[in-house]
Amino acid sequence: MSLLRIENATRYFGGLMAVGDVSFSVPEGLVFGLIGPNGAGKTTVFNLITGNYRLDSGKIFFRGEDISRMPTHRVVQRGIARTFQNIRLFSGMTVLENVLAGRHCRMKAGPIAAMLRLPSQRIEERRAAARAMAELLFVGLAGHAGNLAKNLSYGNQRLLEIARALAADPALIILDEPAGGMNDYETTALVELISKIRNRGITVMLIEHDMSLVMRACERIVVLEHGKKIAEGTPGEVQADPAVIEAYLGSDDEEF
Amino acid sequence: MEQFFTQLTNGLAVGGIYALIALGYTMVYGVLKLINFAHGDLFTIGAYLGLTLLASLALTDSVGAVAGLLLLAVMVMGLVGVIGILLDRAAYKPLRTSPRLSAVVSALGASIVFSNTIMLVYGPRPRVYPQGLLPTHVLDVFGLSIPVMRLVILATSLVLMIGLYIFIQKTRTGTAIRAAAIDQDAARLMGINVDRVIMLVFFIGPALGGAAGLMVGLHYGQISFTMGWLYGLKAFTAAILGGIGNIPGAMVGGLLLGVIESMGAAYISNAWKDAIAFFVLILILIVRPTGLLGERVAEKI
């Protein structure tokens, strides 16, 4: 069964077509890549999935449910978590608290339970903190738990965003250029982390410019250009696709 | 019917005042994205300075009523304009790179400083402009009796507004101001001295506000150190109504609000007159926050 199904998604910004009639399915349990030259519409597709943008036409289904019109916070509750292309952490709060943000939708205690200091609320808090620490351990940031998020290095901030997303118990995690600003060493570690996430049973969807990362990590890839899907398949198939080669001709950074 | 036109002209006259003050808000907001809370107090300063200059220099005695008043207006506008520049230097410039809330709170502080300084200098009780300076006869226009001063006020406001509009649209400096309002960084890259533009905006806006204050003092006779609060808030409503940052919008908004207020006071209830502006404000911000003449801005995440 496909976990996520995008049907004829279209979105305009003024007169500009950012995404035009894009359709594809993301099977469960894979690492799925979304690539394309700059301005191809990749982040727009992500924003459409997560509800940050509204579809102009088309539908998106998650686990069979139509999430096309769902507000972002509900999409997260349904089981899709994300990271952001331009890091969006709660910079004035601690690393641990940032991960607790991801835990929010899996907790229940409201203001009244908090003010009354109900035992159930206290237990929930401690377990949430424990889970948050576990996620920090998973991504390799356990030692930073008490630091302020803004004091972390760029690469660590990206890891923190991933930890936060994982804390939300997603079935699908969307990573928007997670390797942005990372060096080769950090990128390799990231590939391993993505693999570990997949081994937890979480489906991973990835936008990346770094071709070596994409080819190493992804099992299936969709290629966009100017808002349209121009290819889909395994890394090998996509690399050999003439339309893809042509789309990338003239850009500087990747080697196949 | 007669009452309708009386209220209409009344509303337009008051609206002209609101428009002049609103221009100050909108120009500053356009360039700095800042609500200059202290602007209403600059209007008040204009009124009080006018009083002081009028009394101390006895202009109208020496050069005659019309020339004297014109000279007075120029002086008041110039002085209030300079105070506007100083206000920016002291309270806003250090906060150019700070989060929005800091500048807003600083503006509030500046407003408190201004209004209380006026109170300490001039005393807490309302002051009165000398009478008999302005013609008080009533014109007969199409069977309606309209005080001539009401028309003069409206005319003066319109002249100032049109002058500003021409300046903004047709001169190089005006274009520079418009450019800085759209995108400061891009304007800087185009060689526009944005700091000078800001200085100019903080001169013109307050100058117009000061002129409005002077006119209110001359026409209505009584001024108090708290008048800036209500006038300022209504003028701000007018600016929002027309589309904040939009100069023609401030003019339209001001006149429109003046008329709405007059009509509302006459036909609905006078006791709620001041609340009308607030209702309009809230309504606009909920229904159409970009105002009548403002543009929708698409947001990209």
Added chain:
Amino acid sequence: MTAAARKIKKPLYAVIAACWLAAPFFLGNYQLDVLNNIAIYALLGLSLNIILGYAGMFHMGHGAFFAVGAYATAIINTTWGVPVLWLLPLSGAAAGLFALVVARPIIHLRGDYLLIVTIGMVEIVRIALVNNVFGITGGSNGIFGIDAPSVFGRTISGIVAPGDFFYLVTAFLAFTITVFYLLEHSRFGRALQFLNQDPVAAEGSGIDTARYRLAAFGIGAFWAGMVGNLYASKVTFISPESFSFWESVVMFMIVILGGAGSIPGVLLGAFLIIGLPEMFQGLQQYRLLLFGIVLVAMMIFRPQGILPPAPRSYDVAEDDGENGGPGSTPDDAAGVEVRP
């Protein structure tokens, strides 16, 4: 926060609390009344702190909620003689409901626009009170003859015996501080701070930002309504003047200058803004002027307030693996207490 500062914190608070509680033994009636006012404003500041400090919503109309609570108490007490302390929750509910209705359409507005709307709102409320809306508010004359609170048959008059009232309001203040502290360190409190720092990221983490913003308004207003009840029963006479825009500005200043989002900060802010002018009686007429200058200076030199919030520590239990997640690696996660 440095280790030295942390060590001093608890004993310092204890000393301050002790001095405060001992005050009626040392101070005269007038000074006790000042302390009562400080407590009232501290309570108002704490309730505003939820909206402005945690959730970061620019709200300069808090006086409106204070007014709704005060007038609810005044009207019901003078009309039907219900004892004022019984009306405490009702006043809160009235203010809270009012806030939910009023905030609903404006909750999505951006910072400075929201600010202007709240100013408009508080002014409309004041004008409505002056115009005797629904015929029950007494117009600009206000309402007088409100009962003082009575506890176990003993009347606690804020006017005649400010020392007695002092303990009543202090008890409420202590209760408020406790409850708000718990709220700050809870899922709800965190959610408000998340949406303050970055609403897009908060939504992206599964937080319904609109609902939490409304809840912040509701809770802050509810509390302000209760304070309105206390205030009404203290002064036994209320009029629209007490609920002007200027009062809302004072509450706003207490939070911002003391330290938005910090309970000790707000308490300090109330003490300074209400208490200091009393100490310099001679400069009364310059009081507001100085306020204005301080505001501008603070924003330039110390915008976070005098006592900004400190990063929080968490007590982390062992991850028993029942939370889902990667499962625990026994040695690392067990019993770790995380401190800044």
